[in-house]
Amino acid sequence: MEENKIKGSKILLVEDEETMAIGLEYNLTDEGYVVEWAKNGRDALNFYDKGRYDLIILDIMLPYFSGFEIAKEIRSRSPKVPILFLTARTSSEDRVRGLELGADDYITKPFDLREFLLRVRRMLLRGRWYSDVSKDSPKAKIGDCVVDFDNLTVKSKSRSITLTSREAVLLRYFLENSGRVISRGELLENVWHLSSEVETRTVDIFVSRLRKYFEPDPDSPIYFKSIRGEGYLFDKR
Amino acid sequence: MLKKKRSLWLLTTAFIFAQFAWLGLLGLWIYWYVSNYIIFEQVGTKLSPQIVINSPDVLIFSGGIVLIVAIAVVMSFIFRYFIVQMKMTNLYDNFIANVTHELKSPLASIQLYLETLISKNVDETRRKEFIALMLKDSNRLKKLIDTILEVSRLERKVISHHYNIYNAGAILPAVARNSMEHFRMPENSFTIECTAVSECVLDNAAMQIVFDNLTDNAIKYSPDNLQIKISIYEKSDKIFIEFSDKGIGISGKDLNRIFSRFERLSNPNNPSVRGTGLGLYLTREIIKSHGGKITVKSEGENKGTSFMIEIPVYKDQSGSYLNTLLKRSSKNEIRDDKDGRE
Incomplete structure (x- = not known):
């Protein structure tokens, strides 16, 4: 049932390695998605300008513009479109940089095909799910910040921030589970739709991003509290 | 950083x-x-x-x-x-990062196709296409590993070249043409001219690496207008091989760095170039081992690049460098034969 919703989703594949791109395109098309392939950073931005995509799959080492630059550019234009980095760069610095620039997921090459397709499916489903739930309760208040889930903005007296769709989903999960300790594994399973054994660093990076947006002092959080050995506790106050 | x-x-x-x-x-x-x-x-x-x-x-x-x-x-x-x-x-550090990337990319691609073939019902045409792509990636891996091993041997001075006497007018155009075929260059994208007639001492396989590296380089750095011109001629007891392209060229300040080990020049007009920074270093070392030299010139950015290789004409003079190469080479061959028999 859920699968039918995402059939025909449009994916922008940005990959300069021809052999890799052909294989990915085949597999994604076989899953029922519509794939457009950009061979370099310049083409990727041109494609993005002209089309609407449900997911962007980005390599990092690309001609003309790196994947990081493209992610930054796309995020400045649209906070909602999910971005997945698919790269041979495995260092934690690259991973953190990619996620901090607003990517929703980061997979390193070589990768397991089934896991890759699963992550793609989950990202597309989450995009749908997000647009459904945001209709029900489009606004929330945390401290002096007002979150508008419709246009993904956070407004306070002093500033206005745009959330990415993954940040919005994570925030919504915290709001719905306020006052309860949530483990990293639970967040991975329910927000990222991944096995809780995959890794926990990604969750921490996203929570630190939310702290930057909402906490008066991100080093001493009052809303997104860490519970040692357990996970996180969201205290709406 | x-x-x-x-x-x-x-x-x-x-x-x-x-x-x-x-x-x-x-x-x-x-x-x-x-x-x-x-x-x-x-x-x-x-x-x-x-x-x-x-x-x-x-x-x-x-x-x-x-x-x-x-x-x-x-x-x-x-x-x-x-x-x-x-x-x-x-x-x-850059070299390690580049090599890691160059190793992982084809490996990831091969793994992707293998998993696809195992898990999906791929039709015969596509199956053949995927196998061809896997072969392409495995060749890329082989070339990378060969280059690294060759450079390592050169640096430890344990390389055993197999030199022979050849007619320059026959062997050099043939090696050049091999490279063009290897890279599937269209016939109208290259010219090979040869007026040399003298004999020279070459390691055929090593010279193939030289031409392959120069061709690969020309392809990488000619994103829009791939035209290669190879002129082989002789002058004053030397055989000259001029290898020119009409690619993005090299700025004057970078010309000296191009043959350095691990060095990779970045060009904003053509940032897609991947590599390890070993190809031209290896090329220079091979030419040096032939008693020759290689230089590069470019009129500047977007004005093409021209590599000039000089190797000596062979003359049978005892004690000359080329004769020493030939003697060393025959010893290597005897040793290789023995190793083969053992």
Whole structure:
């Protein structure tokens, strides 16, 4: 049932390695998605300008513009479109940089095909799910910040921030589970739709991003509290 | 990267501070020595008739200056050494990152196709296409590994080339054409002209690597207008191979760096170029081992690049470098034969 919703989703594949791109395109098309392939950073931005995509799959080492630059550019234009980095760069610095620039997921090459397709499916489903739930309760208040889930903005007296769709989903999960300790594994399973054994660093990076947006002092959080050995506790106050 | 920049900054600051300290100390020392000498000369005998200063102790004074200057010079050498080391470490780090990427990309692609073939019902046409793509990637892996091993052997000087005497007019165009076919160059995208007729001493396989590297280079750096021109001619006991393309060219400041090990030039007009920074280094080393040399010229960016290779014409003279190569090569062949039999 859920699968039918995402059939025909449009994916922008940005990959300069021809052999890799052909294989990915085949597999994604076989899953029922519509794939457009950009061979370099310049083409990727041109494609993005002209089309609407449900997911962007980005390599990092690309001609003309790196994947990081493209992610930054796309995020400045649209906070909602999910971005997945698919790269041979495995260092934690690259991973953190990619996620901090607003990517929703980061997979390193070589990768397991089934896991890759699963992550793609989950990202597309989450995009749908997000647009459904945001209709029900489009606004929330945390401290002096007002979150508008419709246009993904956070407004306070002093500033206005745009959330990415993954940040919005994570925030919504915290709001719905306020006052309860949530483990990293639970967040991975329910927000990222991944096995809780995959890794926990990604969750921490996203929570630190939310702290930057909402906490008066991100080093001493009052809303997104860490519970040692357990996970996180969201205290709406 | 940030750490390296910071440590370079600290090192430079420490070096400048140390130089100021040495010079300051030297100045203070001279000032102290001269002023004390004047005081002693003026009042020393009045205060204590036993103190007699006939002349300053020039030996100790000048010896001290020499020692301080020597320390400053040694520090400069150490500083220079550190800077070179840091540059090498930086290049090496880039090399490791590039090699890792170059290894992982084809490997990931092969794994992707294998998993696809196992898990999906792929039709026959596509299956053949996927197998061809896997072969392409495995060749890429092989070439990368061969280059790294070849460079390693060259550096340990354990390389065993197999030199033979060839007619330059026959062998060089054939090797050049092999490269064009290997890279599937369209017929109208290259020209090979040869007027050389003399004999030369070559390792056929090594010369193939040279032509392959130059062709690969021309393809990588000619994103819009791929045209290769190879001219082979002889002049003054030398055979010249001019390998030109109409690609993005090289700026004057980068020309000297192009053959350095691990060096990779970045060009904003063509940033897609991948590689390890070993290809042209290996090319130069192979040409050197043939008793020749390779130079590069470019009129500037977007004006093409031209590599000029010179190798000596073979003349049967005992004791000449080429004869030594041939002798060494025949010994290698005997040894290889023995190894093969064993």
